[in-house]
Amino acid sequence: HFIRGFFDGDGSVFLNHNGKYTSVRCNICSPTKSILEQINFVLLNNGIKGTINKENRKGKYTTFGENNRILCSVDMFRLFVRSKMAVEQFYHFLYDQSSIYLERKRKVFENNMSAFIYQKPRKAYANTELTNQIAQG
Numbered sequence: 001h002f003i004r005g006f007f008d009g010d011g012s013v014f015l016n017h018n019g020k021y022t023s024v025r026c027n028i029c030s031p032t033k034s035i036l037e038q039i040n041f042v043l044l045n046n047g048i049k050g051t052i053n054k055e056n057r058k059g060k061y062t063t064f065g066e067n068n069r070i071l072c073s074v075d076m077f078r079l080f081v082r083s084k085m086a087v088e089q090f091y092h093f094l095y096d097q098s099s100i101y102l103e104r105k106r107k108v109f110e111n112n113m114s115a116f117i118y119q120k121p122r123k124a125y126a127n128t129e130l131t132n133q134i135a136q137g
Contacts, residue, residue, distance in 0.1 A: 003039055004094045008102035013109055024109065024116035026081040026090055029055075036079040043081070048089045050081050087116040 011028040030036050033052065040050045057072040064070070081090045091109050095101060109116070 001098070001100075003042060004098060004101055006035075006039065007094060008105060011105070013105050015108075015112060015115065022112075022115050023082075023084065024087050024112050026087060028079045029076055030079075031074045031076055033077045036077050040079055043090070043093070046089070046093055048081060048093060049083065049086045050079050052077055052079050084116050091116070 007026075007028055010030060011026065013024060013026045016023045016025045028036060028039060033054075036052050040052060043050050055076040055078060058075050060072055061069050062072055081087055095106055095109075
C-alpha cells in the first residue's frame with residue numbers, strides 16, 4: 001500500500017514510442033536515493049526488476065506548470081520499471097486486491113494493456129507438407 005501511495009504521488013506511467021513499437025514504462029522519482037533502493041528491494045523480492053538512474057538537476061532550471069521555473073538545488077533519482085514482464089508484474093503488484101488508488105494512473109495501464117502484457121514468443125514450426133509442395137513445384 002505504501003509503494004502504491006508513493007507511486008501515486010511521485011511516480012508516472014507513460015507510453016514510450018520507439019519506432020514502430022509502443023511500450024508502457026513506469027517510474028518513481030525522489031531526491032533521496034535510499035528510499036528508491038528500499039522500494040526496489042521490495043519490488044525485486046516480488047519478482048519485479050527495476051533500475052535506478054540519477055538525473056543531474058542541481059544548479060539547472062526546470063519548468064513546471066505553464067510558466068513556473070525554479071532553480072533545482074538537488075539532483076533527482078528515478079526508479080524505472082521498463083520491461084513488459086516487469087510492467088505487468090508491477091501493475092498487478094499495485095492494483096490486485098486494492099481499493100484505494102489514483103484512478104488516472106490506473107487507467108493509463110488499463111487503456112494500454114496490449115503494450116505491456118507479456119506474451120512468450122511462439123515457436124515457429126515448419127509446415128513440412130506445404131514445404132514439400134513448394135519444392136515439387
